Amino acid sequence: MIKVENLNFQYPNSDRQIFEDLSFNVKKGETLAILGANGIGKTTFVKCLLGFLEYKSGNILINDESIKQMSASKYWKLVAYVPQSKRMAFGFTGLEMTVMGLSPHVKMGKLPKKEDYDKAYEQLKKLGIEHLSEQNCNKMSGGELQMVLIARALIKNPKILIMDEPESHLDLRNQLKILNIIEELNGLGEYSIIINTHFPHHAFRIAQSTLLLGKEGYIFDKTENVVNTKNLRDYFGINSEILSYEHAEKSYSAILPIDLHKF
Amino acid sequence: MVKDRRKIQKNFYILSSITLIVLMIAAICIGRYTISPLDVFYSLINPTSFSDATIPVVVQEVRIPRVLLAVVVGAGIAAAGAALQAIFGNPLVSEHILGVSSGASFGAALGILTIGTTFGIQTLAVLFGFLAMYLTYKIARRRGRITVLMLVLAGVITSSVFGSGVSLLKYFADARNELPAITFWLMGSLASPSKETIIRTMPSILISLIFLYKYRWQLNLLSLDEEEAISLGVNVKRMRIVIIFFTTVIVAAIVSIAGVISFVGLIIPHFTRMIVGTDNKHLLPASMIMGAIFMLITDTLARSLTGSEIPLSILSSLLGVPFFIYLLRRTGGIWDD
Amino acid sequence: MSKYKLILPSIVGIVALSLVGCQSADGDQKSKESESEGSAAVTIVDGRGKDVVLEDGYAKNFVLFPNEGTEVFSITQSTEPFLGMRKSDQDSNIAGGVVAKYYPELLEVNSNIVDAEGDMPNVEEVLTMAPDVVYQWKSREASIKPLEDVGIDVVALNWGTYEDDIERYTLYGKALGMQDRVETVFAHHDKTKQAVLKVTENLTEEEQQNHVFVSHMNENQINVWGTELPHTAVHKVENVAYTKGNITDTGADINAETLLEWNPDMIVIGEWASDITPDFFYNHPVLKNLTAVKEKRVYKSPTASLLDNPGISWYFYASLANPDKFKDFDMRKQVRDDYKLLYNVDVTEEDIDKILNVEENKNSKYFEMFMQ
Numbered sequence: 001m002i003k004v005e006n007l008n009f010q011y012p013n014s015d016r017q018i019f020e021d022l023s024f025n026v027k028k029g030e031t032l033a034i035l036g037a038n039g040i041g042k043t044t045f046v047k048c049l050l051g052f053l054e055y056k057s058g059n060i061l062i063n064d065e066s067i068k069q070m071s072a073s074k075y076w077k078l079v080a081y082v083p084q085s086k087r088m089a090f091g092f093t094g095l096e097m098t099v100m101g102l103s104p105h106v107k108m109g110k111l112p113k114k115e116d117y118d119k120a121y122e123q124l125k126k127l128g129i130e131h132l133s134e135q136n137c138n139k140m141s142g143g144e145l146q147m148v149l150i151a152r153a154l155i156k157n158p159k160i161l162i163m164d165e166p167e168s169h170l171d172l173r174n175q176l177k178i179l180n181i182i183e184e185l186n187g188l189g190e191y192s193i194i195i196n197t198h199f200p201h202h203a204f205r206i207a208q209s210t211l212l213l214g215k216e217g218y219i220f221d222k223t224e225n226v227v228n229t230k231n232l233r234d235y236f237g238i239n240s241e242i243l244s245y246e247h248a249e250k251s252y253s254a255i256l257p258i259d260l261h262k263f
Numbered sequence: 264m265v266k267d268r269r270k271i272q273k274n275f276y277i278l279s280s281i282t283l284i285v286l287m288i289a290a291i292c293i294g295r296y297t298i299s300p301l302d303v304f305y306s307l308i309n310p311t312s313f314s315d316a317t318i319p320v321v322v323q324e325v326r327i328p329r330v331l332l333a334v335v336v337g338a339g340i341a342a343a344g345a346a347l348q349a350i351f352g353n354p355l356v357s358e359h360i361l362g363v364s365s366g367a368s369f370g371a372a373l374g375i376l377t378i379g380t381t382f383g384i385q386t387l388a389v390l391f392g393f394l395a396m397y398l399t400y401k402i403a404r405r406r407g408r409i410t411v412l413m414l415v416l417a418g419v420i421t422s423s424v425f426g427s428g429v430s431l432l433k434y435f436a437d438a439r440n441e442l443p444a445i446t447f448w449l450m451g452s453l454a455s456p457s458k459e460t461i462i463r464t465m466p467s468i469l470i471s472l473i474f475l476y477k478y479r480w481q482l483n484l485l486s487l488d489e490e491e492a493i494s495l496g497v498n499v500k501r502m503r504i505v506i507i508f509f510t511t512v513i514v515a516a517i518v519s520i521a522g523v524i525s526f527v528g529l530i531i532p533h534f535t536r537m538i539v540g541t542d543n544k545h546l547l548p549a550s551m552i553m554g555a556i557f558m559l560i561t562d563t564l565a566r567s568l569t570g571s572e573i574p575l576s577i578l579s580s581l582l583g584v585p586f587f588i589y590l591l592r593r594t595g596g597i598w599d600d
Numbered sequence: 601m602s603k604y605k606l607i608l609p610s611i612v613g614i615v616a617l618s619l620v621g622c623q624s625a626d627g628d629q630k631s632k633e634s635e636s637e638g639s640a641a642v643t644i645v646d647g648r649g650k651d652v653v654l655e656d657g658y659a660k661n662f663v664l665f666p667n668e669g670t671e672v673f674s675i676t677q678s679t680e681p682f683l684g685m686r687k688s689d690q691d692s693n694i695a696g697g698v699v700a701k702y703y704p705e706l707l708e709v710n711s712n713i714v715d716a717e718g719d720m721p722n723v724e725e726v727l728t729m730a731p732d733v734v735y736q737w738k739s740r741e742a743s744i745k746p747l748e749d750v751g752i753d754v755v756a757l758n759w760g761t762y763e764d765d766i767e768r769y770t771l772y773g774k775a776l777g778m779q780d781r782v783e784t785v786f787a788h789h790d791k792t793k794q795a796v797l798k799v800t801e802n803l804t805e806e807e808q809q810n811h812v813f814v815s816h817m818n819e820n821q822i823n824v825w826g827t828e829l830p831h832t833a834v835h836k837v838e839n840v841a842y843t844k845g846n847i848t849d850t851g852a853d854i855n856a857e858t859l860l861e862w863n864p865d866m867i868v869i870g871e872w873a874s875d876i877t878p879d880f881f882y883n884h885p886v887l888k889n890l891t892a893v894k895e896k897r898v899y900k901s902p903t904a905s906l907l908d909n910p911g912i913s914w915y916f917y918a919s920l921a922n923p924d925k926f927k928d929f930d931m932r933k934q935v936r937d938d939y940k941l942l943y944n945v946d947v948t949e950e951d952i953d954k955i956l957n958v959e960e961n962k963n964s965k966y967f968e969m970f971m972q
Contacts, residue, residue: 052490073496081494089352090486090541093268103484104496109477111544134268152495295858317860317889324886325820325857437692443816443823443851454855455821458885571852572821 001028001192002160007058009041009048018044022058024211024220028159029189031182033207033223034196037236040213042196046164049194050081062160077104080158084165085145091138094129094148095120101152123155124148127181143174150181161185163195167202175202182206200227200236204253227253233261272545275538279552283334286556290330290563295570296321328458331465333562334555336453336517337527339468341535341554342475343510344528345547349482350506353411354536357528358514361414362421364525366395367511367518369425372432372445374519381463381519388515395421396507407489448522450574453562456520467516471509472551478506479547486543524558525576526583531557533590557582644774647738647758647767654753658777659732663713665721666737666757667692668772669706670699674908674942675773675781679705683729687711692872697903698951699943721747733775765907785908788941792911792934796918799925809921811866811892812859813901817876820856820886825870856886863891866921867898877960896965900957909938912955916970923966931956931970 003025009018018041026032036042047053049060051067060067062078080101092100098120099112106112112120124130129147137145146166153161163182167175183206185191197203203210203223210226212219214235219226232240232255241256292300298318305312310319344357351361358364370391374384402417403409429449436442448455456464484497485506492499517524531554532546539545561582565573639657646652661681664672667689673679690707694700700707712725723746726734731752736744738756747754755775758764766786773782816823867890869876878898881887892898899920904912915934919926935952939945949972953959961967 047490050490050494052493072493072498076494076496079494081491083488083491083494088487089354090349090536092483092541096483096540096542100484100487100495103481106480108481108502109474111480295855296861320886320889321857321860325855444818448818450853452821452853454853455818457819460819566855566857570858571854574853 001030001063002026002194003061003064004049005059005061007048007060008056009044009053010056019213019218022218024209026160026192026194026209028192029186030209031186031193031195031207033203033210034194034213035200035203035210035227035235036213040215042213043164045213046162046194046196049162050079051075073104077156078158079160079162080153080156082146082149082153082161082163082166084168085142085149087138091136093134093136094124094132094140094151095134097137097148098123098133098151098155101155104156120151120155123151127151127154141174143170143177146170146174146178147181150178154185159190159192161191161193163193165196165198168198179205200232201253201255203227227255237261237263268540272539272549275549276552279549279556283552283556283559286559286563287330287334290333290559291322291326293563293567294321294326295567298322324458328456328461329453329562329566330559332453332456332461332521333559335465335468335472336521336524337531337554337556337558338551339472339513339517339554340524340527340558341531341550342472342547343513344554345532345535345543345550346475346482346506346510347528348532349486349543350503351409351414352486352488353409353414354533355411355529356414356418358510359523359525359528360422361399361418362395362425363392363399363511363514364518364523365422365425365429366398367392367515368449368523369395369428369432370515371448371519372429375444375448376432376436376441381460385464385467385516385519388519389512391425392511392515392518393507395425396511398424450522450576452565452572452575453521454566454572460520464516464520468513471512471516474509475506475513476547476551478502479543482506482543482547483541521575523576524579526579526587527554527557530583530586530590534586537590537593642777644755644771646754646771647756647764650756652733652753652755652775654733654775656732659753659775661732662775663726663729663731663734664689665713665735665740665743666759668905668907669694669709670697670943671769671905671908672735672772673699673703673706674785674905675769675778676776677944679703679709681776682706682709683731684710684713684726686714698939698945698947698955701951702943702945723747723750726752735772735775769907785942788938789911792914796914799922800918803922803925807922809865810862811868811917811921812862812864813868813870814873814876815851815870816873817869817880822854822856822859823851824854824859825851859887860890865892865895865897867892868917869898869900871901871903871957878964879960882963896963899964899967900960902956904935904938904955909942911938916956919969920966923969926969932972 005023007022008020010016011018022045024032034042034045044053048055051072062070062075067075095117099116101123102112102116102119106116121130121133124133127147127150129144129151132140132144132148135144137148140148150163150166153163166182167178170178179202182193182195186193186206195202195207204227207223209221210219210223212226212231212235219231219235227242229240229242232238237260239258239261241258243254243256245252245254292298292303296317298306298321302313302318303322306319306322310323313319340358347356347358347361347363348354367388370387370389371384373391374387378384378387399414399417399421400409402420403413405413429445433442433445436445481497481502484492484495485499485502487495489499514528532550535550535553536546539549557579561575561578565575565578642654642657644652644654659681661683662672663684664682665686667686669682669685669689670693672682676682690709690711694706710725710729713722714720715722721734721736721743726747727750734747734752734754736747736754736756738744738758744754744756755771757768757771759768769785770779770782773779813825814822815825867881869878877900878896881890881893881898882896884893887893897920899916902912902916904910906913912931912935915926915929915931919929919931932949932952935955936947939947939951939955947955953972956970958967958971962971
């Protein structure tokens with residue numbers, strides 16, 4: 001579905017190669033987690049994927065078509081981006097916010113139709129947040145707003161969903177809500193999901209494969225092969241244990257950080 | 264809940280439109296030249312029947328054009344304010360704060376001194392309005408981001424640059440003839456444009472208003488973070504230029520015939536937002552109606568309270584400031600409604 | 601070592617300072633001497649009510665801040681005492697006028713007396729000119745102080761009423777020791793005034809015309825000058841005409857409707873409004889409904905000054921308001937006499953046409969009585 005080949009990136013006025021020869025792919029119905037220490041270039045990478053930053057060389061392909069050749073409108077019909085939830089200048093209502101997701105299908109100088117608003121309401125309902133439809137986004141909790149942003153991304157039926165740390169800054173319950181939604185979406189088999197996260201154990205929960213970014217290089221593989229004590233030591237600088245817990249025929253893994261690793 | 268909002272919006276349109284129409288009719292009947300409402304009516308249907316030929320002339324040549332001008336100017340400035348607030352994602356801006364009015368008035372003053380024709384004055388006003396907007400934008404934008412503080416400061420800088428420009432022009436102007444012309448018009452008044460000038464200026468304002476109106480929903484998207492807006496499939500750069508173009512044309516056209524009218528562009532969208540909400544789908548047309556009502560009331564007071572015209576900028580600030588204070592107090596300076 | 605570095609400059613400084621101190625002490629002595637020599641100090645009460653003491657006696661030269669170059673010239677009849685005057689006065693009031701035709705040197709007077717903003721005095725330049733006295737508006741207090749701070753004598757002047765006009769013209773002359781000349785001019789004014797009043801005082805209420813004085817116009821917006829103001833020349837000749845509407849401001853912006861409501865018998869346009877002519881009114885889509893416009897009684901005011909040369913204006917208004925009462929009056933002779941007395945100029949017929957704005961007024965009613 002989405003394939004990245006030999007991607008290189010560095011900031012225009014800097015020598016530091018943020019990433020070098022990066023290659024991976026995400027199939028339809030799969031989730032990829034991007035992990036890495038703070039400042040390693042996770043956000044930069046996501047911005048490259050979204051075309052906000054230009055990469056130096058390499059290629060990004062969607063359905064074997066290079067995004068460089070793709071028109072913006074085609075690209076944004078395929079790809080949806082869920083930003084981190086934060087306060088906005090104007091407090092739109094949940095419904096108004098959600099219907100904005102249909103923008104690629106609304107012609108310039110036209111308004112969304114009544115069906116579009118109905119569709120937006122349905123989308124909120126699907127996520128179980130229809131009660132937010134008339135609520136001011138700036139008066140919602142972080143979790144609620146994140147849900148609305150997800151609804152806004154899903155409403156246009158994208159093929160690829162790119163999420164930038166959707167669960168950070170949320171409390172445990174809201175984190176779980178978001179993770180459940182991602183799991184559900186993944187289960188539908190319709191989307192390729194790329195999620196940028198701070199938490200390695202979230203990768204366990206939701207991602208089939210993981211991209212671990214580091215200073216010297218990267219690892220891309222199945223999640224269980226990437227998130228292990230060795231990599232956590234090499235890439236995050238911590239000594240840890242991975243604990244597993246079986247519950248109702250499902251296995252849950254958690255990372256128990258023990259202490260800082262001395263190199 | 265959903266129904267409540269819709270109901271408020273629907274009621275708002277009905278009520279405000281009726282108010283506007285009633286006010287327009289009243290405004291046509293009010294003025295320094297005493298004309299009974301009945302005579303106003305007759306001068307519209309049968310202007311030749313009057314023994315005092317002045318009555319139909321006052322109604323047709325002076326009052327009706329001026330009432331229409333007030334309505335269009337009010338709607339235009341309010342729409343421009345709402346649109347600028349959207350594209351800068353910042354409820355604290357207006358054409359005045361961003362320095363567009365300043366730039367346009369410099370252009371218009373230059374036009375008065377050098378060209379003198381309505382078209383020339385307007386063209387220069389538009390050009391310098393753009394230049395001002397560009398300057399403010401360039402100064403405020405750092406590392407691809409525009410903060411509220413930088414934007415307001417950049418606006419202050421731009422305004423003062425063009426403000427000094429106007430002072431400089433005044434210095435070069437002939438003190439007995441050109442200087443009064445410039446000061447005269449800087450004060451802001453709808454008194455001076457004749458029917459012909461109004462007819463000549465209207466098209467550019469109306470066409471721009473139609474475009475802003477058509478693009479009003481896209482304004483919502485532009486008010487989000489730039490990257491967020493792009494991800495929603497908006498060609499942000501192009502849209503911004505388009506919106507800036509039309510708002511500048513509106514502001515410059517108004518400045519070139521009526522001078523700088525402050526406060527309306529800031530206050531009206533705010534006030535309207537409190538009634539109909541943030542969605543520009545409703546906010547823009549509602550602001551236009553509210554702006555028209557506000558300007559109509561202000562201008563009717565300005566021209567009929569005393570024998571000499573009260574400058575509009577004074578009246579609109581006088582009426583606008585209490586509003587502004589009320590809004591500030593109500594929202595505690597956090598503009599989230 | 602570094603300590604000593606400072607000593608030498610300090611010594612030089614001290615020496616220099618004390619030298620300057622000695623010099624100024626010398627200067628003081630000199631001025632005292634000259635006082636005792638003869639030209640005694642003169643004290644003038646200026647427009648502020650302040651005693652301005654001219655140590656060296658009457659001023660022999662001056663810098664003029666008000667835009668009244670020709671007015672002061674009517675006292676001096678020479679540009680010699682003019683050390684500085686305003687550029688805007690030279691450009692807007694004097695250049696192209698009849699006085700400038702005979703005295704082009706008025707346009708050569710140093711005009712570098714205000715800063716770039718055109719408001720504050722350029723103190724250093726004024727100091728270099730070393731004028732005996734500076735004339736400045738009283739209302740410009742902020743512009744007076746910097747001049748007085750450097751020891752320049754400033755005579756402050758009032759503006760507003762007819763009394764202010766009399767006082768100001770008197771002060772111009774007094775500071776220069778030319779009171780006699782001022783008296784002569786005033787006597788000339790009075791002769792005219794009495795002649796006009798003799799007629800106008802006897803006008804009945806119906807015969808009194810009302811007129812509006814237009815200083816500037818922008819399409820439908822009109823800047824008019826108030827009734828009570830001295831520079832609306834009419835006020836000086838009581839009972840000739842009066843403006844309706846009770847506007848007392850210097851300049852009030854009114855709209856076309858207000859003017860229609862006032863509906864004056866006669867409209868006079870300030871001569872400086874170069875774009876606005878009687879014809880402008882005759883062709884105006886709205887204002888053509890005014891009685892004055894219908895009767896073609898719209899005039900451009902004469903280019904004669906209202907301060908030193910008001911007689912022309914008085915006759916202008918009075919005659920045009922009541923032409924039948926001034927049948928024997930010869931305006932062109934009045935102009936000739938005034939210019940001779942005030943500026944010592946023998947004006948030509950073309951000059952008179954220019955002063956009376958014949959070109960712009962020729963289509964207006966009754967105006968033929970001022971024409972050749």
